[in-house]
Amino acid sequence: MTPTNYNQALQWAFLLLKEHQLDPESAEYVLMERLNWRKTNLLLNERQAIPTAVWQQFQQDVEKLATGLPAQYLLGHAWFDGLQLRVNSATLIPRPETEELVAWISESYDAPAPLKILDIGTGSGAIALALKRRFPNSSVTATDISADALTVAQQNAQDLNLPITFCQGDLWAALTQPQKFDVIVSNPPYIAESEKAVMDYSVLHYEPATALFAKNNGLAFYEQIATTVSEYLVKSGSLFMEFGYQQAPAIQQIFQASLPQAQVEIRHDMADWPRMVRVSLSSSSI
Missing domain, CATH: 1.10.8 (Helicase, Ruva Protein; domain 3)
Structure with missing residues (x-):
């Protein structure tokens, strides 16, 4: 034809x-x-x-x-919060739902605020770069266990002229020195292995499995974060995370059990699914 x-x-x-x-x-x-x-x-x-x-x-x-093959991998780029980002098979393709997590943080603080921000599991650098652009006076640190993903994120930071500190390692081990942050954010692996049978072919066969799947029915990362995050947040600090649309009750329970004095707030996305959580150490914060 x-x-x-x-x-x-x-x-x-x-x-x-x-x-x-x-x-x-x-x-x-x-x-x-x-x-x-x-x-x-x-x-x-x-x-x-x-x-x-x-x-x-x-x-x-x-x-x-x-x-x-996903269209974004074919093109070599994806759009996130108005930024064109390089992507490849080492990084997840950033989703519109994650833009809503960035927007939640953005509406919670004044743009000139000199925040210390940590993005855990940064992948292509999407969240970290979007927050650096929205909060130009802030210092942003982005970590990932994958050296290949960090290479992509560093290229994106250079392309966009947005200075980010990148560190490789698993969770807190990536930090080169003890630090406390105003904001910690993460879109971690949250898919259970049992869900493979119903997943989209392109996601399952092309996107990095280490960024998709987690143990304990997809909750392992939240359980680990919940027991340790208070050591890395300032007293008025907050943790923002994305999760699967069926996980809200478990997420609420995990953080309330580990941080009984914290304020745990669940937010719905544009499709009205519960998809995001904010954990504030002080109930008077934000």
Whole structure:
């Protein structure tokens, strides 16, 4: 098939991806990113002739998408909180839900505040970089157990000219010296191994397993953090974390049991699922 316009090219791509039980919208996303178009540009040009070079590139892209390769890995970048970030198979693809965690922190503090912020399990650096941009007077430290992920995060920091301190290691062991922070944030692994059977093919086969799965039904990281986080927060400090939509009761119980004097607040995302927690050491904080 040789399409005569952009609309025909997309129809071909949609049919192919549906045959493979994959999201057909990924083809439209890749096409727009390659052309640096927005949806409006596509609507205005859908009946225009598609240049040969664009069609050839689009064919190659769609054939790769048909293998299950995520569009962001194909392009080598993803968008998060208005930032274009490099991503590859060493890093999770940042999700819109995590932007809501960043927004929660942003609305909790004044932008000029000189905060000390720690992002645990930074991956591509998405949360750390978004917070550094929103709180330019703050010092931000980002850690990850994966050296390959930190390489990507460091490249993103350089590209965006946002100074971040990066440290490699597991949880607190990554910190080179004892420190206390105003804000600690993390989007940790929280998927139980038992959930593999119902997971999206592209996520399961392409994104890094160490950033997805955790023991104890996905709760191991929260249990570990809950028993130690008070040592790393200032008295008025807060911990912000993302979790799976079915985990809210367990998350509440974990933090209330380990930190009985703390204020534990669960927040719902835009889809009205409970997806975020804030743990404030002092009930009068924030």
